Structures are given as structure tokens and as C-alpha cells.
Amino acid sequence: MSETIEQKCISKGVKLTEQRKIIAKVMSESSDHPDVDELYNRVSKIDPKISIATVYRTVKLFEEFGILTKHEFKGGKARYEELNEGHHDHLIDLKTGEIIEFVDEKIEELQKQVAEKYGYTLVDHKLELYGVKKKSQ
């Protein structure tokens, strides 16, 4: 939480409207990965007049400015998450839908190597693990 989304907008020169401030606030305070509908629900509680079109426009804008990142997990709507320095990937619980964030430097490094091997520069990647909790202990 080094910088809020609102602060990022200012430093990146994104015009701040009332609606955007609310969306920024809600996303900054969300530790999960809401889809647009869910985000719309949350902002509606603060300002019921905000339209879903604005929410769509805003997440797209924030994504273009590198403020939010969009995920398209299996079989569902797009979900958004605040983009911070620390990159991470996701482990998704197939039973509960719970999402665990993780980082594995070795995997990151190997990905770069694979891209190199084929003559590519790695620009982006997506790694999602789908698992079920072990019975146990």
C-alpha cells in the first residue's frame, strides 16, 4: 500500500472525477479480485448514481495507465486487481474459488529463458495454477 490509486492517477496525469475517486478508493481497499459487476456493486453503495458504463470505462482506463491489471480466469468474467511493484501469479482453489497470490523467482527466470530460446523477448506472462486443498493433517 505504498501509494493509493488516487495518488497514482495524479502522478500519471489521469483526470480525477468524483466517480473515478470512488472507484479508485474501492479498488485500493479491495484485497480480492473483483469483477466489474462486483466492483459496480461496491461503488454503488457509496454513490448509487454511478453507471456501470463508467465503471467499465474507468477500469479500462486504469488498466491502460498501468494502475490496474485485468485477469481472465477460467470460465468467467474479467476480474481486476491493483497493480503494484511486486508482481505475482495466482493459485486458484477449484472448490472454493479462493485465490492465493504467490511469487516464484525460479519460475520467473525460467520463463525468460524459454522466451529467449525461441528468439523472443518476454513482455508479459500469465501463470495460473488450479488446485484442490489437500485433505490431511
Place this chain on the structure above:
Amino acid sequence: MSETIEQKCISKGVKLTEQRKIIAKVMSESSDHPDVDELYNRVSKIDPKISIATVYRTVKLFEEFGILTKHEFKGGKARYEELNEGHHDHLIDLKTGEIIEFVDEKIEELQKQVAEKYGYTLVDHKLELYGVKKKSQ
């Protein structure tokens, strides 16, 4: 190409209709990763009466029977590919859209370890690398 999709249908007990045979044939002969629209185009050349609804129903059915696998690459429609023994991941050229298939045992192994670490059994995963071709040599 050990077994055609049609053969897989038989061994898995999937009823074979004329339409399914055609879709199976087209997919068996496709080495790329067509989306439903593209698949529909190809199938239409063989039998113009097949409806797109049937194509949607069939790829879904084949997916459920582990015959095809569905990819949802960035910003686009779902694309399908025949599922064979050899699992692989994808490296996508951001400029051309070209898709390269690759396998990296070390990454596979590390993924399992990550899941374990969080108390999960890895059931499935998705790894997509997005890159741009290097200038040079």
C-alpha cells in the same frame, strides 16, 4: 497424431453424428488453435448447412470428454486445440499473434512444488508467455 478425434469419440462413447464427424476431422487436421468462428468457417466449407450452435455445442462436449482443450488468450475469443498426451504451454507473439508451443519440465516441476507449499494438489495450470520477436542476430 496417435488417434483421431473420431476414434477418441468412439472409445469414450460419444455419439457420432455427421456434424460431429466433420468437426472432429477439421480439428484433427488443424495444427493451429482456431476460435469457434474460424472452426465454423472451416466446417462450413465441407458442409454449409452446419449451424454455429452445433459447433459451439460440439466443442463444449469434446472439451468435457477431454478431447479438446479451450484456451482464453488475452483479449479474444476462446480458442480450441486437440488434447493429446503431450502437455504443452504457449508462447504468443504479441505482434503477429503467432503461437508457439513449448514444454519445460523444470517449470512444470516448480509449479507442483508451489502448489504443495500452499497445501494444494495441482490439478491444472495455465502458462502463457507473451513476447516480441528479437530484432537481430
Place this chain on the structure above:
DNA sequence: GTAGATGCAAAGTATTTGCGACAAG
């Protein structure tokens, strides 16, 4: 003041579904 943002409703995509006719086993 002015360019860009908003709300609304209508339009787009991608995909699914209800239903009567039809075909596979």
C-alpha cells in the same frame, strides 16, 4: 471556456438455449 467524462439506452460480441423436426443406435 473547453476538452474530456458521465449517464442512459441502444448496439455489439460471444455464447447459450427453447423448440419442433430429425437421425443414430
Place this chain on the structure above:
DNA sequence: CTTGTCGCAAATACTTTGCATCTAC
């Protein structure tokens, strides 16, 4: 025969867009 499939068009789900109005800078 009988159950499941097909084609068609209508329906759904998610997302984008045109336009008149409004607002941040």
C-alpha cells in the same frame, strides 16, 4: 422406437458506444 442432436432464431451475458449534458482543470 426412443433418446439425444440439429437448425433456427430468440435469449443471455458481458462489454462498448453514440449522444446530449455536465464537470475538472
